[in-house]
Amino acid sequence: MKLTIKQVTKTFKEKKALDAIDLELTTGVYGILGANGSGKTTLMRILASVMKPTSGQVLLDGQDIMAMSHEYRNLIGYLPQHVGLYKNFTAEKFLKYIAALKGLPKEETDEKVDEVLELVGLSEARRKKVGEFSGGMKRRVGIAQALLNDPKILIVDEPTAGLDPKERIRFRNLLSKISSNRIVVLSTHIVSDIEFIAKEVLILKEGQLIKKETPQRLLKGIEDKVWTLVIDENEIPRYQSQYKVGNIARVDDRFQLRILSDDQPDHDAIQDHPNLEDLYLYYFDEEETA
Numbered sequence: 001m002k003l004t005i006k007q008v009t010k011t012f013k014e015k016k017a018l019d020a021i022d023l024e025l026t027t028g029v030y031g032i033l034g035a036n037g038s039g040k041t042t043l044m045r046i047l048a049s050v051m052k053p054t055s056g057q058v059l060l061d062g063q064d065i066m067a068m069s070h071e072y073r074n075l076i077g078y079l080p081q082h083v084g085l086y087k088n089f090t091a092e093k094f095l096k097y098i099a100a101l102k103g104l105p106k107e108e109t110d111e112k113v114d115e116v117l118e119l120v121g122l123s124e125a126r127r128k129k130v131g132e133f134s135g136g137m138k139r140r141v142g143i144a145q146a147l148l149n150d151p152k153i154l155i156v157d158e159p160t161a162g163l164d165p166k167e168r169i170r171f172r173n174l175l176s177k178i179s180s181n182r183i184v185v186l187s188t189h190i191v192s193d194i195e196f197i198a199k200e201v202l203i204l205k206e207g208q209l210i211k212k213e214t215p216q217r218l219l220k221g222i223e224d225k226v227w228t229l230v231i232d233e234n235e236i237p238r239y240q241s242q243y244k245v246g247n248i249a250r251v252d253d254r255f256q257l258r259i260l261s262d263d264q265p266d267h268d269a270i271q272d273h274p275n276l277e278d279l280y281l282y283y284f285d286e287e288e289t290a
């Protein structure tokens, strides 16, 4: 199975949200990383076929998804950024309701609902009201509804926003588990969401795809650019104005700075192994780092 994105551009009035994106996706998890407004949601919506590109095409195994219409929609599971859940429904009732909306045959529904509840770890909570669920459980209901039609392509937009670290890990493992025979596209600006599960990381910046690499290769690209340096507090502003400074940690009465720089920022600076947080800082320096 291959999803091909060919010269996809989306323009809103004068704003180019996506600018001639070319991409090929096969089974596995793809992490789309980008700052706010970089075009992640727009790309996800086009892949989910809820939005048409201004120009360009998306092809599934050579067929235009717009021409495939329902045939394509039946292959898609989509979890938008904000999904409406019916608070007074139990998880089970909600999923049965969505199954009916998706046109699942009645005789298959019970078994399918059992299966997705099990998959997302909510079997025991199935008779509880969704309104009483934690943030992480609600997201898992969201994934469960997206999986009801056993989609070959699963698109999840910022699924971990607002989740605590434990719930994030659980969610990540779930995505990893279900990705073996599907294309999973996950957007996030939280780097640790994709560091361990993404087959490739796609970096979007101002509507352009600036990188598409395995996490390992991306890190290799900044291998000799990460430095740590211990300084006094009054020196911090000088380094912040001259360099891309990431984490600042207190070490006794001094401070350790994590600095991204092509050259050694000071003769006392020590090189360190890069992580994806460094990478994010490297590409999105001027924007807020998450």
Ligand SMILES: Nc1ncnc2c1ncn2[C@@H]1O[C@H](COP(=O)(O)OP(=O)(O)OP(=O)(O)O)[C@@H](O)[C@H]1O
Pocket (backbone or CB within 6 Å): 012, 015, 016, 017, 034, 035, 036, 037, 038, 039, 040, 041, 042, 043, 189
């Ligand atoms: N319906 C719309 N009308 C006008 N402009 C839009 C519309 N949707 C998106 N945009 C603009 O297109 C750009 C990309 O938006 P998009 O929502 O795809 O970014 P994003 O990377 O998903 O951001 P976020 O992380 O904040 O969700 C932004 O500048 C946004 O303001």
